[in-house]
Amino acid sequence: MADLIPTSTLCDVCTGIFAGNWQPQLRGWKRAIKRPNAPPDPINPEPAFGTAYDHGMEPYVHRTGAPPTLSYPHYSVEDLRKSGASCALCQTVVLAFDALHPRNDIGMDYMEGRKPYGVAAWGQEEIAKAKGYVFIYTEKNKTSKLIFRYHVYADWAANRNMDVNPIVGEREGNVKDVTLDIHGDNPDLSKEENKHYIAWMDQGTTIERxxxxxxxxxxxxxxxxxxxxxxxxxxxxxxxxxxxxxxxxxxxxxxxxxxxxxxxxxxxxxxxxxxxxxxxxxxxxxxxxxxxxxxxxxxxxxxxxxxxxxxxxxxxxxxxxxxxxxxxxxxxxxxxxxxxxxxxxxxxxxxxxxxxxxxxxxxxRPRTVIIRPTWTGFIQEWGLQPGQTLRVTNPWYQDxxxxxxxxxxxxxxxxxxxxxxxxxxxxxxxxxxxxxxxxxxxxxxxxxxxxxxxxxSGSITWPDKLSFFNKERRRITRTPDVWFWDYLTSQYNQRALTKRKDKLVAFGAVAQLFGQINGLPVDKPGEYVAGAWRTYLPFGLHWSIGENAERHVSQPGSEDEDYVIPSWSWASIDGLVRFHDGKSLEKTREEQTKGMPRLVDVNVVTEGGHFGPVKSGYIVLHGPIFRIRVSKKARDHKQSGFYRNFRVLRSDDSEAWQHDGQAFSLDTWKGKLDEWADDREMYLMIADFDKEDEYGSAFAILLELAGGVTKEKGVFRRIGSTLFYFHGLTKLMKDVRQDGNEALRDGEYMDIDPKTGFYTYKIV
Structure with missing residues (x-):
């Protein structure tokens, strides 16, 4: 069947890579660990076949001035681009230059709040200056590598100072490779994972498959x-x-x-x-x-x-x-x-x-270059027989x-x-x-x-379609419905929209189907509220922002000025949000929500249906909330937060408790630090805590009074979040309520429970 696979069209230059009478140039060579002219390595005895064009790489490695065995005229990326219109191999290499790579990997990009598509692997300035050559590295019974090596500075061979690797004559940091995999159909090399490169041709056309x-x-x-x-x-x-x-x-x-x-x-x-x-x-x-x-x-x-x-x-x-x-x-x-x-x-x-x-x-397509080489050196050293097929692929696109x-x-x-x-x-x-x-x-x-x-089902990189449609899958993996909803919103929230008012509309179909799959009353007014589910609340409020995330602020006169997503919703943020809904694994609703504020009411105004554009909304909660004063101390801006010492205040402005060195994650920080006074007052709404009467952790939402929005009492706007440790809510409430004091002052709450000291308040 392999003989029936059509070969790819290559230019004369690339055809030359697989033709001629090459001999091994760098036997036993391993970059940066084998010195030139060293005896063969019994562990890595395989040869590398190399060409050097005119930059001195090969003569320096051999120390004898040996001439290159083959010229490779495509030594610049621009040459490759011109040839790529007709040459399959040139085009494969060019695509590698143009590809966007994650900065680390896709999972890390999401976790650190970066866009999933990463950055260009090569800068335009580097491409313009790059000069290169090609060589092949082979190891028997392993996939071989066709390496297009480029140096971003033209004088790399001449400058051999301390910044140059003395073993191979290359300046550290200026070498970039485009590495392609070579798969052969020789029985001695056809490992199980490579057989499918032949077998796919037996399966008919792509349309038939x-x-x-x-x-x-x-x-x-x-x-x-x-x-x-x-x-x-x-x-x-x-x-x-x-x-x-x-x-x-x-x-x-x-x-x-x-x-x-x-x-x-x-x-x-x-x-x-x-x-x-x-x-x-x-x-x-x-x-x-x-x-x-x-x-x-x-x-x-x-x-x-x-x-x-x-x-x-x-x-x-x-x-x-x-x-x-x-x-x-x-x-x-x-x-x-x-x-x-x-x-x-x-x-x-x-x-x-x-x-x-x-x-x-x-x-x-397909991006698999099919070649039948006549290169006798390759055949002799690697065991390939004349007329057999090589497949050259870019491993980046195998994933x-x-x-x-x-x-x-x-x-x-x-x-x-x-x-x-x-x-x-x-x-x-x-x-x-x-x-x-x-x-x-x-x-x-x-x-x-x-x-x-x-x-x-717990990933924030890509939706698990099977877990979305199959609740049994989530049960097996112990992924509660509310967790899975958190992951869906985290995945979606990193994506870009041209029109801000579409933020929740473009997610509405996902919400509708999720609700129907999980038995939520999607047609009931007030059930789906600005990206959250009333049935799950207060779960869904416990989020913080990732790196580079930012709260959206509509500009006066803009198209989206009339569409305002409430501040307590993750959808008010552009970028990664991370949820802290860990207690949703508990068995009963009472156990799940212990330590959380009680939901009193929630209301969201939409246009054109439950899943339409959001124009306004509020949520009313009842629970512990404190007025605090923070000390300004800048943290690394890239981490979207600031270290602050905060003091919990009583209603008479005396200090009840102090916490040092606390990191606050602010929902909006770009350009805001200089505007804030050193001792700024804000409010600490405890959204969840571990232990009532002993030392433990708590997740809190940071609020500010929504002045200028309403004349109602006890109306706040979310501005950030924090995870902190304290000696339990009971002790904190006792310290705050000394001498007849309370946590808040008149006008800062809607209602108070005189027995517990908990307040009813609204967040818009």
Whole structure:
């Protein structure tokens, strides 16, 4: 079967890497641990075949001035870019330069509050200056490496001072590699994990494999909540095969004679900075008659052609099926997204597309370069027989996290629900396609082995689709529903939105389906409140912000000025939020909420339904709250907080208790430190504590009086949080209430329980 695999088109230069009569140049060489001309290493005896172009690397390593065995003219990245239009190998290397990599790894990026897609691996200045060469490192019975090595300074070989590694002649820190994996089909080297590179060609075309996947998972509806009503989208695009392209027209899903089980495909895509074509009220009649296929941007055209190729005649695209200049239609359709995605035959995710003009796969795929080398040195030393097949792949793109999770599409807020709710998704990248359903298994175009990107139901990096739909999975992993909700909100809250008022609308379908799966009264007014569930409260209030997160503040006169998410909601923050709802594992509700304030009331005003844009809201609680005075001492701004000494005050302004060296996490800190007085008063609302009568920890929410917002008594606004240790609530209350004092002064509370000293107060 391997002989039937078509070889990739390479330029003359890259063809030369795999041709000729090379001999090992660096036998037994290991960078930075083997000196030149050292005897062979019995542990690492394999050779490295190298070329050096004209920078002196190879002569210096050999110390004899040995000339390079092969010129490699693509010594600059610009040469690679020019050649990449026609050469599969050059393009693979160029994509490595352009890829965005997590700063550490995806999990660490989320935990530290950074965007999941990381940073560019190469800076533009480095690319412009880089000069390089290529070599191959082989180890028998292991995957070999094709290494394109670049030095970011042109004078790297000439400058051999103390900053140069004397073993290999390279300046520390200025070497960057693009490392590709070479897989061979020689029986001596075909380890089990490499066999699938041959086997995938036996499985038919990618379309045939996706067809089989859809057939094998056709009973996906069994995993959906029974109370979610199956219905067709309000509008669909009807596709009919034609020449030179399909015929496309808009139909009314409610009024045409279509069975409710008619399959349709949904497209998940990024709008970018512009949308070339969209449905507006004045074009509704025109689109109903026909939409010219040539007027569709490349991504839409590709999606339409793929839909027909998969045997489906109906396609849903948000910008063409929702009237974009009708606020009422937009709000109505936004409330129906749970049904649109949950019941679609398949969601096509344009994962690599930054806007609709790039197509589903901007670069040729699959990103596996197929070669049959004639390089006799390679054949002699590695055991490869003439005419056998090599596969060159970029290991970076073998990982679902790097290819899909970090893709441009998954940086956008609206697309979160499209993946989380769709039972089956086909991820189209610029290298190869991946697909998965409601399981841990993820399939890819160039492998028959399913991979797994199992983050677990407790992950904040990527939604666990199986745990979302399957409560039994969460029971086995001991993940309470409220925890899983916390993780979903943490994942979503890092994504970007063009319009701030969409913050909770774009998450509404996830909330609706989550509520239905978990038996929450989603249709009851006042149950879903600004990203929290009344049934779970006060769980959901216990959050703090991650690095680089920031509270959103609407600017006067802005489009979102009338839409204000209450300060107690995680959705008022842009960026990572971390929850402290650890006690939700306790058995009874009474045990779970012991040490938390009692919920008195909660009210949120929305537009267009329970899951529509939020305009205002408040929550009323009853519990311990204290006035404190803090001392200003700057902490590292990158950690979003400040060390402060705080003193708990009595109603007569005397000091009841002091805590030194406390770290406060502020919800808004950029540019605010200089504005605050050194001794600033704020309020410490104890949201949860471990022990009533002895030393233990407590999680507290920091508040300030909401002056200028209302003339009501006891109205506060959240400004931060802290985790601190104290000698129990009983002792603190006793210290505060000495000599007839109380914790708060008149006008700072709505009501007080004279027996406990607890207050009723409102947070807006």
């Amino acid at each position: 996706v067809h089989r996947f859809l057939n094998d998972t056709s009973d996906f509806a069994k995993d959906l909540p029974k109370n979610l009503v199956r219905q067709l989208p309000t509008r669909l695009l009807h596709l009919t095969a034609g020449s030179p392209g399909p015929m496309v027209r808009l139909i009314d899903g409610a009024n045409v004679c279509l069975d409710v089980n008619t399959p349709y495909i949904a497209l998940s895509h990024s709008w970018g900075n512009t949308m070339p074509i969209q449905l507006i009220a004045s074009r509704l009649t025109e689109f109903t008659n026909e939409i010219a296929f040539s007027d569709l941007p490349a991504t839409f055209r590709d999606a339409a052609a793929l839909t027909l190729e998969l045997g489906v005649s109906y396609l849903w695209i948000d910008s063409l099926c929702i009237i974009q200049d009708s606020a009422s239609d937009w709000l109505h359709e936004a409330q129906r997204m749970a049904s649109v995605y949950a019941f679609c035959h398949l969601t096509i995710a344009a994962s690599a597309s930054k806007n609709p003009t790039t197509g589903l796969s901007p670069s040729p 679902f996290g790097n290819t899909i999770v970090s893709a441009p599409l998954n940086r956008r807020g609206w697309t979160y629900q499209e993946y989380a709710l769709s039972p089956r998704v086909l991820h189209c990248t610029d290298g190869e396609w991946w697909w998965n359903g409601i399981s841990d298994e993820i399939y890819r175009e160039t492998s028959t082995n399913p991979t797994r990107f199992f983050t677990g």
